[in-house]
Amino acid sequence: MRSMDKPAPDARQVRPASADRILPLMWAGLLTLAFAVGARADVELVRNGEAVAVVVIADDANAVSRYAAEEIVYHVRKATGATLPILTESAASAGPRICVGATRAARKANIAVDRLAPETAMIVTTGTALIIVGGDAAGDPLATDTFAGTLFGVYEWLERDVGVRWLWPGELGTYVPELRSLRATTANLTVAPRFFQRNVRPGLTFKGEHAELGFTPAVAGEYARDLAIYLRRHRMGRNVRLSYGHAFTDWWAKYGAEHPEWFQLVKGKRGPTRPGGSYSMCVSNPELHRKIVELWRGKRMRSSGAESRFVNAIENGIMGLCECDSCRAWDGPQPDGFLEFYPPQSKVMGSRFVTDRYTRFWLAVQREAAKTDPTATVVAYNYFNYFHPPTAGTRLGAQILVGSYPSAGWYPRSAEEQAWFLAQWSQWQETGARLFSRGNYCLDGYNLPWIFAHQFADEFRHQVRHGMEATDYDALTGHWATQGPNLYLLMRLHTRPDASAEELLAEYYGGFGAAAPAVKDYFDHWERHTQGQREQANRLFADNTTRWRAWATAAHLLFPPESFVPAEAILARAAVLAADDPQAAARVGFLRAGLAHARLEVDAARELTLAGPAANPERGAAALAKLIAFRRAHERSWISNFNHAAWVEDRSWRLAEPRLLSGSPSFAPGETIASP
Numbered sequence: 001m002r003s004m005d006k007p008a009p010d011a012r013q014v015r016p017a018s019a020d021r022i023l024p025l026m027w028a029g030l031l032t033l034a035f036a037v038g039a040r041a042d043v044e045l046v047r048n049g050e051a052v053a054v055v056v057i058a059d060d061a062n063a064v065s066r067y068a069a070e071e072i073v074y075h076v077r078k079a080t081g082a083t084l085p086i087l088t089e090s091a092a093s094a095g096p097r098i099c100v101g102a103t104r105a106a107r108k109a110n111i112a113v114d115r116l117a118p119e120t121a122m123i124v125t126t127g128t129a130l131i132i133v134g135g136d137a138a139g140d141p142l143a144t145d146t147f148a149g150t151l152f153g154v155y156e157w158l159e160r161d162v163g164v165r166w167l168w169p170g171e172l173g174t175y176v177p178e179l180r181s182l183r184a185t186t187a188n189l190t191v192a193p194r195f196f197q198r199n200v201r202p203g204l205t206f207k208g209e210h211a212e213l214g215f216t217p218a219v220a221g222e223y224a225r226d227l228a229i230y231l232r233r234h235r236m237g238r239n240v241r242l243s244y245g246h247a248f249t250d251w252w253a254k255y256g257a258e259h260p261e262w263f264q265l266v267k268g269k270r271g272p273t274r275p276g277g278s279y280s281m282c283v284s285n286p287e288l289h290r291k292i293v294e295l296w297r298g299k300r301m302r303s304s305g306a307e308s309r310f311v312n313a314i315e316n317g318i319m320g321l322c323e324c325d326s327c328r329a330w331d332g333p334q335p336d337g338f339l340e341f342y343p344p345q346s347k348v349m350g351s352r353f354v355t356d357r358y359t360r361f362w363l364a365v366q367r368e369a370a371k372t373d374p375t376a377t378v379v380a381y382n383y384f385n386y387f388h389p390p391t392a393g394t395r396l397g398a399q400i401l402v403g404s405y406p407s408a409g410w411y412p413r414s415a416e417e418q419a420w421f422l423a424q425w426s427q428w429q430e431t432g433a434r435l436f437s438r439g440n441y442c443l444d445g446y447n448l449p450w451i452f453a454h455q456f457a458d459e460f461r462h463q464v465r466h467g468m469e470a471t472d473y474d475a476l477t478g479h480w481a482t483q484g485p486n487l488y489l490l491m492r493l494h495t496r497p498d499a500s501a502e503e504l505l506a507e508y509y510g511g512f513g514a515a516a517p518a519v520k521d522y523f524d525h526w527e528r529h530t531q532g533q534r535e536q537a538n539r540l541f542a543d544n545t546t547r548w549r550a551w552a553t554a555a556h557l558l559f560p561p562e563s564f565v566p567a568e569a570i571l572a573r574a575a576v577l578a579a580d581d582p583q584a585a586a587r588v589g590f591l592r593a594g595l596a597h598a599r600l601e602v603d604a605a606r607e608l609t610l611a612g613p614a615a616n617p618e619r620g621a622a623a624l625a626k627l628i629a630f631r632r633a634h635e636r637s638w639i640s641n642f643n644h645a646a647w648v649e650d651r652s653w654r655l656a657e658p659r660l661l662s663g664s665p666s667f668a669p670g671e672t673i674a675s676p
């Protein structure tokens, strides 16, 4: 199997997308590859604001190609004012064109359009045509499980030749340079995602019981739509429809009576320590391994493709607790400092180090499954008391896929802490296991300017250099105006994993025109502030196992009034600098609205925090009314996902009974987002 990490000599040699080769392709750690297949040939698209070219799709174009064509038209119009018509191939006459999807023109250019790998795209220019085509599947182009190679090819082209950047969801966050004329200059390029799965959970299921604090339902729907568009523009998706998650949550109900020996032994008793409680498994039990594989075999018969080889062995979301002799016999020596950077009150403190037993468990399941399929791959999480890497010399190999899932390590970190977390990842890589990032960091910070962009990028890039093959972040809280640099890097590193934080932040700041230096100063101020509040935040949230939902109890302590003063002054300066540029001025206005909103939240937190014995709904009524009025007035600005803010406030503030504030219907309480 030829590796794709070398330039292909000829477009015709792009290999077919059979199930066979999906895995080698994705594991190859694909880079964006450029290779020449002939002379460079620019195509004129727009001249002095007038459309010169048309957009051509196949007569039977799929939904992905039709949508990709619309995305070209939208962005080119935004840049130049010209509207390129979309025509089917039969209806188009000769002349300059952009051919999108599996067209006859693509085939004539010797592109094996039916054999492109899922999500892989080719961008080719001939004398009169720009051809963009990729490995697509049928389905909704906005659904992350729809292979959308053509669409991803279009986005790559829009970035390269038009200079488009997607700063945040919606019209204002779509940065497009003003151009009078436009030519397609990208000559010949094959692009494939670096990670087989790129996932930031969208954060659309957050709901508080106090509906008036969140979006009104119609606006929540609009936000969901704009967010889905935005996530695809950043190429969120996957080319293996891998399914995984806590594997054993219903096992006690199903098998507990007949096979209590498959479950944890704690204080002499098998199964959950209290009725309905969570539990871990007796992972050294060979019967358990056989049962996992038996169930996988049944499921495997009903599926096809690369995903059928993955065996889900992800333990329930609890520490590994089994005290039986055989599990303990699988444990390695207890390392020093394996919980070094966990909060002192963490439930993990004092626990036993059980990584070695879990790695033996994964390998045992893998060996059992290999009897059915030699390529069987076990999916696991490392967390709690088995986040720390196994005893040196442990060999896991490429048929174990580990989701790295720290149960601590919130940003910002001290230098020592950052180094420790990076070392944990590298040591896991040394086992030969495949790795993906499964962090909850993004849930932190409420809607305040809690900026840790550089530290996040430092960790992400370390993980990329040490074998990261996929991501699954929980979750996108969506506070676009206050946490822009964090979120832009979270998105952008998925397509430009080798770029430095500074390069990518320069793109972000570039959207503010002449105000760019001031906007950089603004977020630098908050990043310094955030780093300075590290110890206080760790102390304030030390008791909280769900720190991300308790944040609004301490908003006023972590963001005292004096911290806002320089921030507001910098944004006032930014507004002056942007005054002659309506787009840049509007974006500075967006940041100012976000800051004003954050300040109202801090004011409300001071009066309503559950951490303050004197707090009560009456005392906070005026501050809350101001906050709600501000949210109603800024509903469609996307400065913030108000539903996430409401979800945090629900657990942080002493509020009146639901419905009393505005009479609007309350959402059903529900929280599903934090559990995978």
Ligand SMILES: [Zn+2]
Binding pocket: 264, 265, 281, 282, 283, 284, 285, 322, 323, 324, 325, 326, 327, 328
């Ligand atoms: Zn056991």
